[in-house]
Amino acid sequence: MKNDRWLKKYAKEARDIRLHAWEKRAMLREVMGPMKAPSPYYFLGTLVSQYHKRAFALAMAVIVILTSGGTSLAATSSLPGDTLYTIKVNVNEELQNLVALTPIAKAKVAVNRTTTRLKEAETLSKQGRLTDEKKDILETNIAKHADVIKQNVATLASENATATVKEVIEDLKSSIEEHESALTSIAATTTTASAEPIAEAKEENIDSLLNTVKEVKEQLDVIESDAADSKIDEENSATSTPPAATASSTISASTTSAVRMR
């Protein structure tokens, strides 16, 4: 046979056609993987060709997003003690927090979350469902939000964005005052309506919540005055200690002590 050179060349070229390394690995996994521990969803694999998997995965992702979107939508109206409440606080609201990129946006989200907590407290106490457990949940969350506000306000103060700090604080204060009065009136009506121990417990819970809220408010006052001071400091002299540093350190000191107090 004198085929030799060209045939060898042909064979060599043809041998270049092979599985890609990743294809080889993926295929082995497909073959041996499901054998080890048969998946209850293995039939899905037979419905979908292995090589349209990416499209299938995309479709599944869309389905998951759509259905979970429904869940989180349903969660928005949930209250402490509900199954979906954890999703509301840790997924929905946390997502808002993640989307908020600037300190201002983050602080505002935290303010809104605090407002939501107060609304929840209001709804629960109106329905007479404000138990110790639920009160604890609300208080812990309010403290968390206060921390976020504190941090971001400190950042803002260090950037000398006094106007924004003031705006955020005003927002929170007005919302706190609004809900404070609502809660107080609820507390008052429960006391007068019945003298039963359960009602007393509820009243105590409302009081405790109101205390938390008051502490937050006091902290805000401190922050506000600090920010104002730092502005004055800054205007008065540029040589003294950086005003931003003073402001933020006072803020964190005052807020941590307030948090510890509870």
Add this chain to the structure above:
Amino acid sequence: MSNEKEQREQFLDSYEKYADELFRYCFFKTGLRDTALEIVQETYLKVWVLMERGKVFDNPRAFLYTSVRNSVTDWYRKKKTVSLDALNEEGFDASDETAKISPTDRLEVERIIEKSAKLEEKYREVIILRFVNDLSVTEIAALLGEKENNISVRLHRAIEKLRKIYIKK
């Protein structure tokens, strides 16, 4: 326990050694990368299931080739019925073979497969098996269920035909 481990090793060994050449064989026969991938995967899955049930393969390569070849034949049959439907509905252009080859495959396909595709199927097959995948004439004869003599003759003719196609460029 050790038997299970042995099985596993034997399977992995046959996968490592033959997956590429089986894929190549399929690709040359079908001209479609994805189809080749699916057929090879199906085949190995079949082998793995059989091995788990305790079947011992004296010659896994021969079994793999036979199995792959049968799958390709099945695929051809299915394809024919499908394209016949397409033909009835969409007219003649729909069954245009080159249109089905994806752009990423084009490079490889154009270089060597299209050249090989000019060979008749029966010649192409023996060329790939003998010279690219290095099967012996005896093995090819067993796989195709023909006499060794026939295979040798066909190989000679195949080389002549391929030479004309390949050297002409």
